[in-house]
Amino acid sequence: MSFTIAIRGLDAVSAQLNTISNNIANADTVGYKSGRENFSALYVNGAGNGVLDQGTQQSLGTNGAVVSGSSSLDLAISGKGFFVLQDTSGSQKFSRAGYVQVDKDGFLVNNSGLQYKGYPANVTTGPVSPIRVPQTRDNGSLSGINLDEKGNVQATYTNGQTETIGQVALASFANMDQLQPEDGTVWRATQASGAPQFGIAQTGVLGSLHNGSLESSNVDLTSELVSLMSAQRNYQANTKVISTDSSMFTALFQAI
Incomplete structure (x- = not known):
């Protein structure tokens, strides 16, 4: 025995x-x-x-400290929200690691190439989709991108135009502890976690965003x-x- x-x-x-x-x-x-x-x-x-x-x-449910990011595009969440991501097969993932860059096709992606999903400009409800920044506008070429603390994606062009392309979405869950980890920083929804509820920063339990910052390990x-x-x-x-x-x-x- x-x-x-x-x-x-x-x-x-x-x-x-x-x-x-x-x-x-x-x-x-x-x-x-x-x-x-x-x-x-x-x-x-x-x-x-x-x-x-x-x-x-x-x-x-325990946040890490907010620290300076490696890029001005990086984002950190203070709250219970998750970034909504999509892989090459269209599968939806969720993360708290807010590395942000733009790939060769103009999509907002993280450091693993997963695409950020969000809302079109001036839309804050409904389905979310990958955020793509147009490379040209009215004969002007893309010269810069900025993300503010509400997740708005603003593109600047060589012709002097500045345009809000979309807004980064955040997701919450009825039971976040039941999310299925795919690695230490990426999760997927399960039946036990409940379906993701989408929204934007500074609403509900999703929390606020800090631009140019990242959330460190907890x-x-x-x-x-x-x-x-x-x-x-x-x-x-x-x-x-x-x-x-x-x-x-x-x-x-x-x-x-």
Whole structure:
């Protein structure tokens, strides 16, 4: 019995150590949300029989600090909103890492090439679609792009014209904790999370935008190191149980 309990304990602590290590490794990753391993007690016929690993839960509701971005186009969210992105297959993704640049086709994209979705100029409801900046306007060529703190995309042309192209959309969820992570900074909606509710910055729970800024990781290194030491002690305790059981069985077999 004790051997089985210790094995379950080792499995659970190993998963916890992996999660903590991943948090520490991503302490400087923009838009990363720290994870926590969840456990439940296991009972058999009313008697304790160790623990079970219930998987990792990311702290999606905890914001990281707002820091200076690498580009004047970068955006950070203060609130519960997510940027709405689209990959090359048309699948919808959500992120808090607000790297913004313009690709060769004029689309607003993040550092992984995912396209930002938003609303056309002067429209703040309805469906969202990828934001594309026209490269020319009335014989003028694109000379600059600016994003303000409401997510408005403004393009400037060599003929002196300035035009608002669209507005970056944000999304919220009824149960954001049930979003499915694709990596540390990109998620997709699930049935449990509920369908995304689209809107713009400074409305509802979506929060506000900070232009020229990024949201840093919300990992607390001090807490992670404390958790790491605790997990290591638990791992050693479980290995000690296994070692003791092994010694007892060896002695028993030798006596027989």
